[in-house]
Amino acid sequence: MSSRKVIELFFDVVSPYSWLAFEVMCRYRKVWNIELRLRPTFLGGVMQGSGNKPPGLVPNKFLYMGKDLNRLSEYFNVPLKPPADVPEAMFKKGSLNAMRFVTAVQEMEKSGDERVERVSRELWRRIWYEDRDITEPASLSEAAMKAGLSDSEIKRALELCNSQEVKEKLKSATEEALDYGAFGFPLVVCHLNGKPELFFGSDRFELLAHCIGEKWLGPLPDKSTAKL
Amino acid sequence: MSSRKVIELFFDVVSPYSWLAFEVMCRYRKVWNIELRLRPTFLGGVMQGSGNKPPGLVPNKFLYMGKDLNRLSEYFNVPLKPPADVPEAMFKKGSLNAMRFVTAVQEMEKSGDERVERVSRELWRRIWYEDRDITEPASLSEAAMKAGLSDSEIKRALELCNSQEVKEKLKSATEEALDYGAFGFPLVVCHLNGKPELFFGSDRFELLAHCIGEKWLGPLPDKSTAKL
Numbered sequence: 001m002s003s004r005k006v007i008e009l010f011f012d013v014v015s016p017y018s019w020l021a022f023e024v025m026c027r028y029r030k031v032w033n034i035e036l037r038l039r040p041t042f043l044g045g046v047m048q049g050s051g052n053k054p055p056g057l058v059p060n061k062f063l064y065m066g067k068d069l070n071r072l073s074e075y076f077n078v079p080l081k082p083p084a085d086v087p088e089a090m091f092k093k094g095s096l097n098a099m100r101f102v103t104a105v106q107e108m109e110k111s112g113d114e115r116v117e118r119v120s121r122e123l124w125r126r127i128w129y130e131d132r133d134i135t136e137p138a139s140l141s142e143a144a145m146k147a148g149l150s151d152s153e154i155k156r157a158l159e160l161c162n163s164q165e166v167k168e169k170l171k172s173a174t175e176e177a178l179d180y181g182a183f184g185f186p187l188v189v190c191h192l193n194g195k196p197e198l199f200f201g202s203d204r205f206e207l208l209a210h211c212i213g214e215k216w217l218g219p220l221p222d223k224s225t226a227k228l
Numbered sequence: 229m230s231s232r233k234v235i236e237l238f239f240d241v242v243s244p245y246s247w248l249a250f251e252v253m254c255r256y257r258k259v260w261n262i263e264l265r266l267r268p269t270f271l272g273g274v275m276q277g278s279g280n281k282p283p284g285l286v287p288n289k290f291l292y293m294g295k296d297l298n299r300l301s302e303y304f305n306v307p308l309k310p311p312a313d314v315p316e317a318m319f320k321k322g323s324l325n326a327m328r329f330v331t332a333v334q335e336m337e338k339s340g341d342e343r344v345e346r347v348s349r350e351l352w353r354r355i356w357y358e359d360r361d362i363t364e365p366a367s368l369s370e371a372a373m374k375a376g377l378s379d380s381e382i383k384r385a386l387e388l389c390n391s392q393e394v395k396e397k398l399k400s401a402t403e404e405a406l407d408y409g410a411f412g413f414p415l416v417v418c419h420l421n422g423k424p425e426l427f428f429g430s431d432r433f434e435l436l437a438h439c440i441g442e443k444w445l446g447p448l449p450d451k452s453t454a455k456l
Contacts, residue, residue, distance in 0.1 A: 050288045053281075060278045060411040064428055075435055183288040200292055203431035206446070207303055218434070 004035040005212050010177045010187040012043035013102065013123040013134065014095035016069055016080055020202035021186035022124070023078045026117060027222050028205075032214040038113045040102040040120070043185050044094055045174040050183040056086065072202070076219040083131040097161065098123050098134040103170045104160035105144070108153065118147035232263040233440050238405045238415040240271035241330065241351040241362065242323035244297055244308050248430035249414035250352070251306045254345060255450050256433075260442040266341045268330040268348070271413050272322055273402040278411040284314065300430070304447040311359040325389065326351050326362040331398045332388035333372070336381065346375035 009025050011018040022038075029036040047054065056062040066082060073080035083089040102123070106116045122143035126132045133139045137158055144154045160166050180189055181198055188199040190212055199208050209216035237253050239246035250266075257264040275282065284290040294310060301308035311317040330351070334344045350371035354360045361367045365386055372382045388394045408417055409426055416427040418440055427436050437444035 050286055052286045052289065058278055058280045058411050060406070060409045061280065063409055064411065064426060067426065068428075068432075071435060071439065075438055178288070181288045181291055183286050183292065198292060198295065200296075201431075203429075204296075206434065207299060210303055211299065 004033050006037060006191040007034045007212075008037045008039050008189040008191075010039045010041045010173070010180075010182060010185055010189070011120070012041055012095050012185050013098050013120055013127065014090050015043055015185045016082070016124075016128050017202045018186040019080060019124045019128055020072055020076050020078055021188065022120065023222060024076060024202065024205055024219060025188065027220040028214075031217070031220065032209070032212070034212070034214075036113070038106070038116050038120070039173055039177070040099050040106060040116065040170065041177050041182075041185065042096060042099045042170055042174045044096065045171070046177055046182045046184065049174070049178045052183045054091065056090075062086075076202075077221060079125070079129050081129050081131070083127060089127055089131070093133070093135050095134065097136075098140065100161045100166055100170055101140045101144075101157060103173070104157040104163075104166045105149070107160060107166055107169065108157060115147065115149065119144055119149070122147045232261050234265060234419040235262045235440075236265045236267050236417040236419075238267045238269045238401070238408075238410060238413055238417070239348070240269055240323050240413050241326050241348055241355065242318050243271055243413045244310070244352075244356050245430045246414040247308060247352045247356055248300055248304050248306055249416065250348065251450060252304065252430065252433055252447060253416065255448040256442075259445065259448065260437070260440070262440070262442075264341070266334070266344050266348070267401055267405070268327050268334060268344065268398065269405050269410075269413065270324060270327045270398055270402045272324065273399070274405055274410045274412065277402070277406045280411045282319065284318075290314075304430075305449060307353070307357050309357050309359070311355060317355055317359070321361070321363050323362065325364075326368065328389045328394055328398055329368045329372075329385060331401070332385040332391075332394045333377070335388060335394055335397065336385060343375065343377065347372055347377070350375045 007025070009021060011022055025036055056065060069080050069082065102116060102120055105119050109115055123134050126139065126143055127134045140158065141154050144157060177187055180187065180196055184200065186202060188208060190197045190199070190208065192212065197211055206216040237249060239250055253264055284293060297308050297310065330344060330348055333347050337343055351362050354367065354371055355362045368386065369382050372385060405415055408415065408424060412428065414430060416436060418425045418427070418436065420440065425439055434444040
């Protein structure tokens with residue numbers, strides 16, 4: 001049995017703050033003594049299930065978030081750039097297909113989260129850097145191709161997207177997040193002495209490190225995003 | 229002319245996250261090369277003016293905030309303890325009188341913010357540690373007494389509370405915060421090269437330090453709150 005602390009990261013590629021948390025947690029999984037479990041989840045379901053409203057509905061908050069993301073992107077070295085029409089991309093088009101696709105990729109993994117990590121990153125890059133679609137099968141294929149999946153793997157993942165099994169898996173991950181107490185993403189759940197400790201957002205890493213007895217070293221550089 | 233960077237902290241003693249930011253900024257004003265300006269403001273006015281809703285209305289968010297504040301209180305060494313009835317204390321009773329009182333104390337200061345700092349801290353301690361009233365004149369007097377104000381100063385501050393001058397001063401500080409783009413407190417406004425940079429909440433200190441070219445050293449210990 002491993003003595004590593006288990007940390008789950010619930011995320012949706014439609015959420016820019018999730019991208020920050022995702023990159024930071026992926027970097028730190030090599031630094032801290034943790035087992036990181038990537039949990040693709042559906043933000044729309046969590047917002048509806050918790051009764052939460054998108055923060056961007058308040059004009060001053062929307063303006064602030066743009067500047068905040070801009071600064072954080074530079075500081076964390078994650079190439080975030082908001083799509084031209086944020087409400088259209090985030091809420092009208094949404095991420096149900098994309099997160100089913102990531103769930104399908106996870107379903108196909110034999111061990112580890114390597115492909116889930118790479119495919120998720122490519123999807124974020126599409127919507128939150130290139131301002132491109134993440135709802136159509138062709139978009140999902142392209143992201144998966146860039147992430148290194150083979151043609152047959154991509155075909156299989158697209159088929160799986162429509163399976164009851166994958167739909168249910170995404171739904172139950174979303175319900176699990178709600179049961180933990182989610183009201184948005186990213187949500188980091190640290191399992192400490194059999195008890196889940198929740199950290200919402202991408203601004204509790206220093207506190208998280210303190211809680212798990214590790215050291216926060218600031219945003220580490222990372223090869224996977226630094227080259228953009 | 230001083231070369232110190234001017235940083236304004238807009239706060240309301242009804243807001244627990246403001247207390248965290250207040251203590252951290254007061255500690256760092258001795259560490260960073262900054263001129264900290266305390267800006268007592270009315271949270272109710274900013275929520276109404278920006279169209280924002282209290283986060284605690286979403287049940288999962290309310291639960292999370294309780295745990296979050298608990299952990300942050302320990303980590304930042306600020307003795308936060310929620311009042312038994314948070315909605316009653318925060319929204320029904322509110323902080324209009326308290327913030328008028330702090331504004332009056334500021335109006336009476338000859339130079340510096342020393343009394344504003346001490347009175348604000350005592351008011352936070354009342355509502356967010358001792359679960360006591362901060363709306364009645366007797367409550368305000370008691371807090372001011374603990375903060376070291378003399379009887380005549382307290383009498384004068386209570387009189388000033390009802391003056392048009394102080395009412396207007398609080399109102400215009402609140403409007404100024406809204407003009408900067410506030411949608412809640414704490415709001416830290418850093419003046420960098422003549423441009424205001426906004427930081428909302430008590431979780432951007434590391435980023436703030438980076439932006440002003442200073443170093444974040446974590447939550448420093450502080451004599452004023454450590455003894456509780």
